Amino acid sequence: MRLRRLAALAVLSLAALTACGSDGGSGTSALRIMAPAAPGGGWDQTSRVAGEALKAAEPSRKIEVYNVPGAGGTIGLAQIAGEKGNGDLLMTMGLVMVGAIEQNKSKITLADTTPIAKLTEEYELVVVPAGSPYKTLGDLVTAWKADPTKIAIAGGSAGGTDHIVAGLMAKAAGIDPxxxxxxxxxxxxxxxxxxxxxxxxxxxxxxxxxxEHVKSGKLRALGVSSPERLANVDAPTIKEAGLDVELANWRGFVAPAGLDDEAKKRLTDLVTKMHDSPAWKDAVLKNGWADVFQTGQPFADFLAAEQTKVKGIIAEMGLVS
Incomplete structure (x- = not known):
């Protein structure tokens, strides 16, 4: 009889532990932030700045930032999709991922996540090495039109923001994207x-x-994708070179799908606390980001609209077959 009671208690204890592990996370548990790209890029930078701001806002909470690079973030996206119900995990993402999902024909989409917050916007910069013969964007466009395939352009993942800007510039210059x-x-x-x-x-x-490398003189800035010149960038707009191109990259956080309302609120409140912290405000100013903080249904609606818009842009540019 005693053994039977002990067995029953063990089952109840196991059930309780299982429930605790799947309740969307606890208010004091460790938080992991995935940067779905290699170190050194925008998602990595945003993730690490956010991690430091969260540590400053909640010193007792353990924060881990880690990288899962590849395929424009869709490899990381697939991992997030496999963490259904995990309320202790955030993934940094943005416009780049929206394009990569289309480009890579990913079966996992942002519909398989829980939108948490839009954080920042940042314009794109067109640069060349300091020793480049191209002194202006006009010089570059002239050479580009003469032999489009000769000009190699480096950027992030295929179908991402950098690729889209290159395609839009080509189209505006009369070059087949x-x-x-x-x-x-x-x-x-x-x-x-x-x-x-x-x-x-x-x-x-x-x-x-x-x-940093433009300021040090290692790179030369030729143009920025903003509607007007920016105070923190010594470069003309792409429009000033006669190319009607304007685009802002945005970044934000999503969490795994399957979160209950309590877990979603807990993460949203935590990210809001981070956003309101002096550490985050200082980082936004230092990096020249625009603060476009948005949570809840407005962010979910924004995501849906961006997916429709980007799908149309990359199809028009022939970036997807």
């Missing part, structure tokens, strides 16, 4: 290495990924 010699990299850090090693002629990425 399919002729763009775009060299995709798994992250901004790798694209930067190709530029500094002069393995490519041009680089396109977020301002924050090139800013």
């Amino acid at each position: 399919k002729q763009v010699n775009y060299i995709a990299h798994s992250g901004g850090g790798e694209a930067l290495n190709s530029l500094l090693g002069e393995k490519v002629a041009v680089g396109i990425s977020g301002i924050g990924e090139f800013a």
Whole structure:
């Protein structure tokens, strides 16, 4: 009889532990943040800045940032999809991933996640190595039109923001976007290495990924994808070169699907606390990001609209078959 009671208690204890492990996370548990790209790029930078801001906002909470590179973030996306109900996990993502999902024909989409928050926007910068013969964007466009396939352009993943900007610039210059010699990299850090090693002629990425090397003189900024010149970037707009191109990259957080309302609120509150912290505000200012914080249904609606918009853009540019 005693053995039977002990067995029953063991079953109840196991059930309780299982329930605790699947309740969407606890208020004091460790939080993991996935950067679905290689170290050195925009997602990695955002993830690590967010991790430091979260540590400052909640010193007692353990924060781990880790990388899962590949396929424009869709490898990381597939991992998130396999973590259904895990309320202690966030993935940094953005416009790049929206395009990569289409480009890679990923069966896993953002519909398989829980939208948490849009964080920042950042414009794209077109740069060349310091020793490049192209002194202006006009010089580059002239050479590009003469032989489109000769100009190798480094950027992030295929179908991502950098690739889209290259395609839009080509189209505006009268070049078939399919002729763009775009060299995709798994992250901004790798694209930067190709530029500094002069393995490519041009680089396109977020301002924050090139800013330090533009200031040091290792890279020359030719144009920025903003509607007007920016105070923190010594470069004309792409529009000033006669190319009607304007695009902002955005980044945010999603969590695994299957979270209950309590777990979703807990994560949203935590990210809101991070956003409101002095550490995050300072990082946004330092990196030249625009603060576009948005949570809940408005962010979910924004995601849906972006997927429709980007799908149309990359289809028009011939980036998907």
